[in-house]
Amino acid sequence: LPPNCEICGAAIKSAPTTVEIDGAILGVCGSCAGRGKAVRVPARKESFIPRAARQKVEPEMEIDPDFRVMVRKSREKRGLSQEQLGRLTNLKPSVISHVESGRLKPDLVLARRLMHELHINLLVSATELEGETSGRDR
Ligand SMILES: [Zn+2]
Numbered sequence: 001l002p003p004n005c006e007i008c009g010a011a012i013k014s015a016p017t018t019v020e021i022d023g024a025i026l027g028v029c030g031s032c033a034g035r036g037k038a039v040r041v042p043a044r045k046e047s048f049i050p051r052a053a054r055q056k057v058e059p060e061m062e063i064d065p066d067f068r069v070m071v072r073k074s075r076e077k078r079g080l081s082q083e084q085l086g087r088l089t090n091l092k093p094s095v096i097s098h099v100e101s102g103r104l105k106p107d108l109v110l111a112r113r114l115m116h117e118l119h120i121n122l123l124v125s126a127t128e129l130e131g132e133t134s135g136r137d138r
Pocket of ligand 1: 008
């Protein structure tokens with residue numbers, strides 16, 4: 001059902017104009033809009049809130065873009081070869097080698113094994129990464 005103008009009662013085809021008349025907020029037709037003071041409805045602002053809230057509720061974790069350097073450096077610092085680290089993490093040395101060359105991006109399970117053995121943090125929240133890019137857009 002199309003909304004009706006709250007002043008003259010005419011059916012409004014598109015969205016009603018929100019105006020303030022004597023302190024009352026009314027949805028009116030185009031021809032009555034001039035009789036009141038235009039009111040800004042924060043409809044746009046509201047549509048942004050659920051998106052931000054959802055990001056806060058479940059922060060998605062991403063692998064740090066510098067993972068290959070971090071893995072190699074901390075392995076070398078510990079004096080471990082790729083074979084030794086492979087044995088500690090129960091991974092094939094070729095997997096370690098692929099990770100360190102950047103050919104293999106570890107998934108969360110693999111990253112956690114490496115983090116545990118090397119005592120490093122390879123995870124960043126997706127919102128942190130996003131925050132950097134959206135900051136550039138604005
Ligand atoms: Zn009207």
